[in-house]
Amino acid sequence: MYLALRKLNVLGSVLYIAAHPDDENTRLLAYFSKDRTYRTGYLSLTRGDGGQNLIGNEQGIELGLIRTQELLSARRIDGAEQFFSRAYDFGYSKSPEETFTKWDKEKILSDVVWVIRKFEPDVIITRFPTTGEGGHGHHTASAILANEAFTAAADPNRFPEQLKYVKPWQAKRILWNTFNFGSTNTTSNDQFKFDVGGYNPLLGKGYGEIAAASRSQHKSQGFGIAASRGEAIEYFKTTGGSAPVNDIMDDVELTWKRVPGSEAISKKIDKLSASFDLLHPENSVKGLVELYQAINKLADGYWKNQKLKEVQQLIEQCSGLFLDGTTSEQFAVQTDSIRINFFLNNRLGVNAVLKNLSLDALDSSFNTTLAKNKNVIFGKTFFVPPTKPLTQPYWLENKMEEGYFNIKDQQKIGQPDVDPGYFVNFTVNIEGQDFNFRKPVKYKFTDAVKGEVYEPLVVIPPITFRDFNPLYIKTDQQTGVEVSFAANKLVNIPSALAVSQTFNSKLDTLPFLIGGFSLDKKQLYTELITDKELNTKVYKINTVPDYHSGGFIQKSITYDHIPYINYFKEALLTVKKIDLKTIGKKIGYIIGAGDKVPEALEQMGYDVTLLGDKELSRNNLKQFDAIITGVRAYNTDEWLNNHYSQLMSYVNNGGNLIVQYNRNTNNGPLPRIGPYKFEVSSTRITDENAEVKFLNPDHSVLHFPNEIAQDDFKGWIQERSVYHATNFDKTNFETIFSMHDPGENNDEGSLIISRYGKGTFVYTGLVFFRELPAGVPGAYRLFANLIALNKQKAF
Ligand SMILES: [Zn+2]
Numbered sequence: 001m002y003l004a005l006r007k008l009n010v011l012g013s014v015l016y017i018a019a020h021p022d023d024e025n026t027r028l029l030a031y032f033s034k035d036r037t038y039r040t041g042y043l044s045l046t047r048g049d050g051g052q053n054l055i056g057n058e059q060g061i062e063l064g065l066i067r068t069q070e071l072l073s074a075r076r077i078d079g080a081e082q083f084f085s086r087a088y089d090f091g092y093s094k095s096p097e098e099t100f101t102k103w104d105k106e107k108i109l110s111d112v113v114w115v116i117r118k119f120e121p122d123v124i125i126t127r128f129p130t131t132g133e134g135g136h137g138h139h140t141a142s143a144i145l146a147n148e149a150f151t152a153a154a155d156p157n158r159f160p161e162q163l164k165y166v167k168p169w170q171a172k173r174i175l176w177n178t179f180n181f182g183s184t185n186t187t188s189n190d191q192f193k194f195d196v197g198g199y200n201p202l203l204g205k206g207y208g209e210i211a212a213a214s215r216s217q218h219k220s221q222g223f224g225i226a227a228s229r230g231e232a233i234e235y236f237k238t239t240g241g242s243a244p245v246n247d248i249m250d251d252v253e254l255t256w257k258r259v260p261g262s263e264a265i266s267k268k269i270d271k272l273s274a275s276f277d278l279l280h281p282e283n284s285v286k287g288l289v290e291l292y293q294a295i296n297k298l299a300d301g302y303w304k305n306q307k308l309k310e311v312q313q314l315i316e317q318c319s320g321l322f323l324d325g326t327t328s329e330q331f332a333v334q335t336d337s338i339r340i341n342f343f344l345n346n347r348l349g350v351n352a353v354l355k356n357l358s359l360d361a362l363d364s365s366f367n368t369t370l371a372k373n374k375n376v377i378f379g380k381t382f383f384v385p386p387t388k389p390l391t392q393p394y395w396l397e398n399k400m401e402e403g404y405f406n407i408k409d410q411q412k413i414g415q416p417d418v419d420p421g422y423f424v425n426f427t428v429n430i431e432g433q434d435f436n437f438r439k440p441v442k443y444k445f446t447d448a449v450k451g452e453v454y455e456p457l458v459v460i461p462p463i464t465f466r467d468f469n470p471l472y473i474k475t476d477q478q479t480g481v482e483v484s485f486a487a488n489k490l491v492n493i494p495s496a497l498a499v500s501q502t503f504n505s506k507l508d509t510l511p512f513l514i515g516g517f518s519l520d521k522k523q524l525y526t527e528l529i530t531d532k533e534l535n536t537k538v539y540k541i542n543t544v545p546d547y548h549s550g551g552f553i554q555k556s557i558t559y560d561h562i563p564y565i566n567y568f569k570e571a572l573l574t575v576k577k578i579d580l581k582t583i584g585k586k587i588g589y590i591i592g593a594g595d596k597v598p599e600a601l602e603q604m605g606y607d608v609t610l611l612g613d614k615e616l617s618r619n620n621l622k623q624f625d626a627i628i629t630g631v632r633a634y635n636t637d638e639w640l641n642n643h644y645s646q647l648m649s650y651v652n653n654g655g656n657l658i659v660q661y662n663r664n665t666n667n668g669p670l671p672r673i674g675p676y677k678f679e680v681s682s683t684r685i686t687d688e689n690a691e692v693k694f695l696n697p698d699h700s701v702l703h704f705p706n707e708i709a710q711d712d713f714k715g716w717i718q719e720r721s722v723y724h725a726t727n728f729d730k731t732n733f734e735t736i737f738s739m740h741d742p743g744e745n746n747d748e749g750s751l752i753i754s755r756y757g758k759g760t761f762v763y764t765g766l767v768f769f770r771e772l773p774a775g776v777p778g779a780y781r782l783f784a785n786l787i788a789l790n791k792q793k794a795f
Contacts, residue, residue, distance in 0.1 A: 001281050002273075003202050004314050007037035008291075009269045011303050012254040015041045015121035016080070016177075017112065017146040019138035020089060021048035021067040022218045023127045025177055026078050027211035028234055031196035033079035035207065036249075038122075039306065040080040043115050043414075044071065045108060045142050046089035047395075052632075054222040055559065057594025061396060061567075062557060063220065064089065069562035070217050072416060078214040082416040083119070085111035086395070086404040091718050092686055093137030094741060096144055102403025103141065110159045112149035115414045117166035120302050122252040124150055124174040130239070133186050143176065143239075150174040150240045165411060172252050173241030177234060187235040192244050197232030208232055219561050259303050265294060281318035282348035288315045289431040312435055320347030323437050325359070325424035326444035330564075332384045332421055332459045336489040340441055341379040342424065346370035355434060356427035359441070360388075370428070384459065390550070391458040392568050393418045421459040455564040462489050463543055464554040465571045466524070471775045472534065473603040474577040480530040481573060483541055487519035534575045541571040578777045580604065581705035583788040584625030590616070590640065592633030592660070600772035601628075604780060606787070613639040616646065626656040626787045631769050634662040634670050641671045648675055652757030656790040661723040661765045674763060675756040678728035683747050684765070685720040685739050692720070693738040695748060700792040701736055701785050708785065712778025721765040724749030753789065760789040 014032045016024055024042045033040040049064035058066060068084070075082045087108045093099045116124070128134030128143045152158040154170035178186040187193075199206040208228035216224040236248065244250045256262040272287050292311045298304045316323075324343040332338040340359065346352045349372030357364050360382065370376060394415070398406035407413055420440035427436050442454040466484040519525055529541075542551035552568040587606045589598045598608045611619065611627070621627065627650065634640055651657050652675075662670055662680055670680055692713045694702060702708040713720075720739060726749050735748040751764045764786070771779035 001314060001317050002276055002278070003034065003037065003200075004310065004317070005269070005273050005276060005284075008307060008310060008314075009256065009266055009273075010037045010254055011256060011258050011307075012036070012249055012252055013039040013041070013119065013121045014123050014125065015043060015116065015119050015171075016125045016127070017043045017045075017142060018127035019045045019087075019136065019142040020051065021046075021071045022215075022221055022223055023139070023142075024074075024080075025127065025211075025234070026074065026214040027196055027207055027228075027232060028125070028177065029080040030078040030207045030210040030214065031198070034200055034203065034210065035196075035198060039119075041083055041115075041119050041121070042071075042075070042080050043083040043085070043112065045085045045087040045112075045145070046138065047084055048089050048221075050089035050091035051221060053220050053594060054636075055220050056557075057596070058220075058557060061400075062555070065393065065565050065567065066220050066557060066559070066562065067218075068416060069565065070220060073562060074214040074217040077217065078210055081119075083115045083414040084395075084416055085115070086407055086413065087111070087138075088400065088402070088404050089138065090403055092684060092722075093141075094686055095132075095137045096141040097137075098686070099137040099141040104401070104404055105145070107404060109145050109148055109152065110162070111413050112145050113153045113159050114162055114166070114410070116149055116153040116171065117162060117169045118414065120169050121171050123248055124171050125177050125236070126174065126239070127177055127179070129176050129178075129186070129237075133184055135184075147174060147239055162410065171241065172249075173238055173244065175236040175238050175244075175248070178237055179235075191235040191237055192248070193233050193235045194248070195231050196234050197228070197230055217561065219559070259298060259301065261298055262295075265291070265298075268294060280348075282320065282350050285315055285318050285350045286431050288318060289433045293433060315430060315435065316437065318348075319350045319352065319430060321345070321350075321352065321428070321430075321437075322347060323426050323428075323439055324444075325422070325439055325441040326454070327441060327457055328443075328445065330443045330455065330458060331488060332388070332457060333488045334384050334386050334388055334390075334459065334461050336462065337381050337383050339379055339381045340422070340424070341377070344370060344376040344426070345373065347373050349373065351431050353429040354426065355429050356425070358425045358427075359422060388421075388459055390460060390552070390568055391418065391421045391456070391566055396567055396569075418456070421457045450560075456566070458564075458566045460488055460554060460566075461550050461552060462491050463487060464552060464568075465541060467553050467555060468571075468573070469599050469603065470572055470574060471600075471603065471773065472573055472575045473580070473600075473775070473780070474531065474534065474536070474575060475580065475603070475605050480528045480534070482526055482528050483571075483573075484524050484526040485543065487521055487523050487525075489521055490518065492518040529573075536575055536577050539573045539575065541573060574775060576775050576777070578780050579706075580777075580780050580784060582606065582784045583705050583791045586624050587787070588619070588621065588624040588627040590627065590629045590633050590637065592630030592662075593636045595631045595660075595769035596773040597628070597630065597660075597769050600780070600783075604784060613637070613642075616643050621646065621650040621655065622653065624650075624655065625791075626658055628658045628787075629660060631660050632662050633660070634673060635665060644672055648756070651675060651759035651761050654758035654790060656760045656762070656787065658762040658764070658786050660768065663723045674754060674761045676729065676732035676754055678725045678733065678752065678763065680723050681726040681749065683724040683726070683749060684722040685741055685747070685750065687741050688716040688719055690720050690739045690741060693746070694736070695738050696734060696736050699734065699736055699753075701751075701753060701782075701789060704785060704792050705788055706781040706785055708778070708782055712781055714778065715776050716767075716771055716779070717774045717776065718770050719767055721750040721767060724765045725752045725763050728752060758790075762786055762789065 032038045047064035048067035053063050071082050085108050087103050126143045126146045128139040130143045132140050154168050156168045180187050212225050212227040256266040268291050277283050322345040326341050352370040354366045354368040394412050395405040422441035425438050441457050443457045447453050463485050472481050551571045553571050557565040587608045588611045590611045601608045733752040733754045736751045738746045738748050740746045754761045
């Protein structure tokens with residue numbers, strides 16, 4: 001509270017800009033926010049959708065949802081505010097030029113300009129330079145966009161459609177926060193620099209400690225780090241505006257002088273600070289209310305709004321006011337009802353009267369004096385209308401493009417989080433002034449281990465589909481697709497209604513009419529859509545009438561370190577007929593970092609057994625036609641080292657071991673993987689259309705049982721191959737393909753095959769884990785050939 005009180009007299013702001021969750025300098029953010037008490041923000045252009053996930057198998061938008069929440073957790077610790085653009089993290093990119101082919105540069109630039117015009121930073125800081133030392137193409141692109149936006153935000157002719165909400169803004173300067181990442185050191189002593197390694201006695205923490213706690217929230221990336229103490233110098237290079245000489249805020253007015261007519265405000269704040277009683281913050285409330293009223297009389301403007309918010313928050317804290325709207329149910333179901341409980345307590349006994357409570361259609365007046373430390377508790381049951389919007393992250397509401405989310409509402413851009421299903425507005429009169437406190441309604445429960453837990457309240461439809469594999473490969477082994485749906489309330493479905501398919505919003509014929517039935521809450525109904533009725537196309541699975549489900553699969557993601565995540569995806573089923581022959585039946589799959597290859601193998605008709613440490617020890621490996629390791633298995637499964645000789649003797653006796661990509665880490669090189677020495681490089685082919693040359697056209701992997709041709713490399717997504725094999729002896733390993741990214745040299749390490757004893761060993765960086773779930777036919781056919789390698793007599 002005292003820190004927040006001091007902050008009221010500081011009118012300055014800093015915006016940090018980079019590309020991903022984890023790019024931000026949490027020590028610098030903590031220092032600006034909690035030492036200098038500037039309004040501090042981090043604009044991460046992406047939500048980190050394309051990175052690797054160390055704690056689960058979520059990928060793409062799901063990983064973006066996790067990292068969004070991790071960033072918000074980090075910001076709660078370092079005190080900065082979080083923003084995002086529409087840009088999608090589509091994976092590794094070697095150059096900004098490549099990045100901009102997917103991001104739509106003008107759109108993302110407009111987002112950066114929008115956030116700058118809204119946030120009005122005095123100083124903008126980029127993590128990366130425009131010149132490429134940041135490595136990743138997204139990094140360089142983020143710096144290019146930030147520097148262009150620095151100018152464009154001030155130009156009323158750029159993105160004029162934004163000007164009905166915001167005004168042009170010229171930041172004083174833009175600087176690159178140079179770095180020393182060990183391998184690359186871009187700092188030097190002649191750069192502008194200052195120490196951010198101080199200690200905050202009010203918080204009892206140093207900025208290096210706060211920064212570590214914040215950065216350690218990036219758990220999906222395994223970025224837990226140790227706290228640092230002592231001097232910590234940050235270095236800067238000016239890339240736009242005037243260079244700082246004495247202070248990074250040189251020539252920025254940081255006091256109330258920047259607001260006309262505010263002469264008395266600063267003195268009032270000084271007085272409140274001087275008389276602040278740490279044991280009795282409620283004694284400051286009257287003065288804070290007077291301050292609020294004085295600020296409210298100023299002409300409208302950025303700092304007036306910002307400081308009114310800060311003062312109101314401080315009044316709430318100094319009053320010890322507790323205001324809460326909760327449910328005992330996690331979901332509000334459309335067309336059902338939900339009970340919401342309200343709880344108020346004026347713990348320090350300021351003059352407070354509840355005047356009004358509103359929530360959706362409810363708008364109730366009160367005149368209830370809130371007595372000191374007395375609980376005021378009441379509840380009300382609400383009908384959830386069928387038109388109540390589902391709780392869907394706003395950036396997933398529309399179909400996305402390859403490189404960015406489609407967001408129609410300009411005012412949503414930049415917003416970090418999902419809109420809560422319900423808000424409750426409490427109007428409380430405190431010391432003669434009405435204040436409106438807007439609180440999201442939460443689902444509250446007590447867990448025997450975790451204690452009291454608050455989670456988001458989520459609006460869902462009466463019927464939701466259970467997740468099913470969205471890709472159906474028609475083969476001889478399959479009979480159809482099972483689709484299950486769950487009732488979220490009691491639903492009666494008369495016989496005239498049915499599961500239907502729609503495609504391109506045209507209602508298709510209804511080949512799988514189901515009879516009338518009713519389902520109790522939480523009951524599940526499963527229907528088999530038979531193979532014969534399915535053609536090669538995309539189906540939308542739905543119930544009729546649509547409002548029962550909207551045709552959505554409800555997806556949830558739960559981890560202890562972040563709030564419950566819910567989103568809906570359309571119940572779409574892509575049916576594909578792939579010209580595919582398979583040899584062999586039984587596959588052992590060693591799960592690595594998590595991928596969806598096992599599901600694809602089952603679709604191909606194989607029996608898949610998942611193998612962990614115990615299963616590998618116990619199982620007779622000879623039964624498997626092939627053993628496949630999941631992506632980065634040798635990175636994530638330390639126990640795999642103990643099975644080296646067992647796996648080699650499996651190969652020696654006629655087995656087939658297929659190792660998908662692994663990478664070198666800071667913990668040193670990889671353990672032994674194959675029967676002969678090879679290493680893993682960081683070579684990757686990021687162009688998904690890169691030309692593939694066949695080095696060894698007679699090799700059985702190109703002919704048995706499927707004939708592989710150039711067509712099999714069409715329609716790949718995101719990239720071709722990662723972490724290639726290198727430094728291997730060509731007498732032991734055969735190479736099959738040669739490929740390269742634009743402007744780079746050919747590389748032959750995407751697939752290496754070795755004969756060992758009676759069996760075969762394969763290492764491949766080819767991204768089957770991306771192509772198989774995407775239904776790319778050539779990837780299926782080639783993978784089937786890898787599995788058949790040891791079945792071909794004439795090798
Ligand atoms: Zn990054």
